[in-house]
Amino acid sequence: xxxxxxxxxxxxxxxxxxxxxxxxxxxxxxxxxxxxxxxxxxxxxxxxxxxxxxxxxxxxxxxxxxxxxxxxxxxxxxxxxxxxxxxxxxxxxxxxxxxxxxxxxxxxxxxxxxxxxxxxxxxxxxxxxxxxxxxxxxxxxxxxxxxxxxxxxxxxxxxxxxxxxxxxxxxxxxxxxxxx
Numbered sequence: 001x002x003x004x005x006x007x008x009x010x011x012x013x014x015x016x017x018x019x020x021x022x023x024x025x026x027x028x029x030x031x032x033x034x035x036x037x038x039x040x041x042x043x044x045x046x047x048x049x050x051x052x053x054x055x056x057x058x059x060x061x062x063x064x065x066x067x068x069x070x071x072x073x074x075x076x077x078x079x080x081x082x083x084x085x086x087x088x089x090x091x092x093x094x095x096x097x098x099x100x101x102x103x104x105x106x107x108x109x110x111x112x113x114x115x116x117x118x119x120x121x122x123x124x125x126x127x128x129x130x131x132x133x134x135x136x137x138x139x140x141x142x143x144x145x146x147x148x149x150x151x152x153x154x155x156x157x158x159x160x161x162x163x164x165x166x167x168x169x170x171x172x173x174x175x176x177x178x179x180x
Contacts, residue, residue: 067080076147090136094133097128101129108122
């Protein structure tokens with residue numbers, strides 16, 4: 001019996017040694033990866049809450065993508081911050097409600113038998129959370145657009161229309177339709 005266990009332990013030892021050798025060879029490559037730079041006022045960066053977007057406009061939560069490039073004033077950025085900050089708790093509550101409903105639906109799907117009433121309740125909760133998020137998104141977008149000057153709104157509409165045309169052309173080409 002000792003002969004049967006000896007070769008198995010020998011191969012196990014070789015496998016362990018091989019795995020250890022691979023780890024030793026990979027360690028320098030892992031350690032050579034660049035570390036992210038620290039942020040914040042103690043490390044020479046901007047003060048917390050005054051992050052800058054790629055277009056140079058400050059934005060504590062980041063300037064919403066559809067408002068970038070409009071040359072917002074400091075007062076407009078402050079108002080945008082206030083709007084986004086005030087809606088954050090409601091957005092978080094809706095995100096939590098969506099996640100809980102989704103988790104409930106996943107648990108019900110994994111159960112051996114379907115509980116139709118519980119599934120219906122969870123599906124309705126999920127739908128309400130998603131609908132609430134969309135409604136909040138539309139309300140927030142309207143509040144943000146109200147901060148803009150009439151010239152900025154016109155510029156935004158022009159950008160939106162040109163983006164829609166580009167999307168339509170891209171969809172036509174992908175679907176094999178004629179491009180204009």
